[in-house]
Amino acid sequence: MLILSIGVLVWHHFRGDTKMITISPEKYQYYAADDKKVGGISEAVLVEKNGKPSMRCTMKKGKYAWPYCEAAIHFSDSIFEGIDLSSYSKLILDIDYKSADPNGRLRVYLRNSNPIYTKRNDGASLKFNGVEYEPGFNAGPKEIALSDFQVMTWWIADYKVPVEHAAPEFTNISIIEIATSSSVKSGDFEMTINSIELRGSWIKENTLLKIILYAWLVIIIAYILYEQKRLNKNLKVSAYRESRLRKLNDSLKEKNVEFAELAHRDSLTGARNRNAVRDWLDQMSQQVRWGKQTFSVIYIDIDYFKKINDKLGHQIGDDILREFVLVVTSAIKSTDFLVRWGGEEFVVFCPNHNAQQATEKAEHIRKIVEHHLWCHNESLTCSLGVTEMKDERITEVIARADDALYKAKNAGRNKVITSVSVGNVSTSSRYM
Structure with a gap:
């Protein structure tokens, strides 16, 4: 936005005033006028000189006290219809003027029409926005700022124009008049109009600055609203995570209090440790050898847990281990035993489970x-090895389950591999 604003300002500085209109005889009507209609005896005629309109005037003093000749350009047949020149700032005149008057000055009027003060069939009621300047001969174009034009005081007085309409006005210019100065000597005059142009800006500087300011305000407000929305979303996510962690910690605290006096519980997760199941495992193995029940083992390892610890820290890792125990506990029966075997393993x-039942579990x-939606807001998977105990020691069946787990990890993780013992041969199968 800053680059765009600078670009727009640079463009306006160098190219913003390229709006132009040419007042040429091909587009508009040129006329010659003199003081005869007000009792004078001067004579003006419009001729063509080298393809340009030229007014020739013989100035004579008679009964009329202020003799004059002028060239008039009409923009329409009606004095009420003109063109809006309010967006232009400069009038550029290229006029060659030969004068018997040593001052050699011309009066320029931009006659504005407005129903408030303009009267039908009264050309003098058009507002006189006027300026006087010295054109010279072969002097080239002269620039006149429209801000230098003034309304003739005699016109304001004659037509009793209210003060709110007494200022220069260029919204509906119907006639441009270029006349001899107010006090000239008798003699011959020649005025050749090489060109008349008006130059202005496509957009006023104040308007452009306001647009840029409003654009900045809109963008700033939009950015603030966007940031507010994003922060509210993040706050909601953080609040949800904090609420979940609080509930999890409360639950874990309750569990830890419950098992604080039990030496057979893992102090971090609250799961059973190896000591808690040593004697029980001996009993289970004996029951299996006697053929009184089936018994299976599921060996679980959290995938990429070391990366989680390295990335998020051990505190988050401990929270995940606690949550993992709760999640797995919810997925097994009360008769099953969940044991933390070490680290993330x-x-x-599973008493009374054969290999197929344990694999499904x-x-x-x-x-x-x-x-599961985990407390660190990222996905988590685990690999599992399953085996059913046969006529073997408990350490052997756990070793076969560990071997199946190793194969699950090598197969891409997040898989279940079942090891089936047939005689003295152990085979593996992947759960599909």
């Missing part, structure tokens, strides 16, 4: 973990 011991855990 967990083992679920593992897949259920995997999906819940994958689709």
